[in-house]
Amino acid sequence: MRCIVVGAGIVGCAVAHELASRGAHVRLLDMRDVGQGATRASAGVLCPYIEGHAAALLQLGVRSLRMYDGFIEAVRADSNVPVEYRRTGTLEVALTDEQAAGLRAQAERHAASGVEHRYLDTRETRELEPGLSAEVAGALLVPEHGYVGVSGLARALADACRARGATILRGAAVRSVEQKLAHVEVVVDEGPLAADVVVIAAGSWSSALQIGHAQVPVKPVRGQLLQLGFAGPPAARVIWGRDCYLVPWTSGSMLVGATAEDVGFDESATVAGVRDLLDAACELLPSSWSARLEDVRVGLRPATSDELPIIGHSSAMPGVVFATGHFRNGVLLAPLTARLVGGLVLSELADADLSLTRPARFGL
16 A cells, blocks of 8 residues: 655654554655644643543543553654653642632542542642642642653654655655546655555645645644753643643753744744743743743644544545644644554544544535
């Protein structure tokens, strides 16, 4: 089976690795380098019980999180590249009594659904994370959550793809995708490439591709992310506040994310974005005032109108499969997306969860 995957972010790389691992001949195309789209602005948080407010998104996120240990193990084995991956939990923090009441209500919902959790009062929260603000009014701990180092994961996935025989073509700007009688044709500047199946995993740029007569309805949403430096890890787990989240790495760096800005394809970092994230981080973790500002990252997240990804066969072009529109959850949903696409392409198995992500809901 000849497969072309368009887009070398985390989702595209995960799909390419899955297909190559199952014996497909895979070419992975991107107009830039690996992981340079939405992946750049991802902090790698794996927290479906915070992000997945809608029932369908929660269902997908929880399933994918349960696949993550095996996913990371396979990538590490194929790449021999270390990937920082920790399931130390998330601590969702309240700074007001009103926010604390909201977390207690969430704790009741977790209890009704059988989700492992613990609600903490002010004293318990400060004992667990001493660096937090003195204004803490309570917190909700979900031990199952965690994070993955996204830049390291992207590098490891690329190496794992190559180890499985896949070819990665950088600087390959896709002009069009057309269904022919016996194959699908992908046109790049150097000329046409033929495949049995083409997977569209180009994130926000999926909307700019000419795919037959279809236009993929994804919109870029700019996310700015900060990397701060500390002498040692400033916290033991992911901290989630009203206006930002904090992801502490074992190296002493901490990611602060993220803005959500509807500015088209503008990938600029802004003073306002940096200021707002710094203010929010320092409100939660006052030691951030003395941290080093190591980096500002910007990426464009591909959003759909219902905030669910588009995964599945095109209804008009049988050789085209979509794997795009993951918005803020591309890293979390990468293992599940790869599994769903691999089943469709190589086993012709339509997983039940594809009913939630079907391209036909947008006329694709």
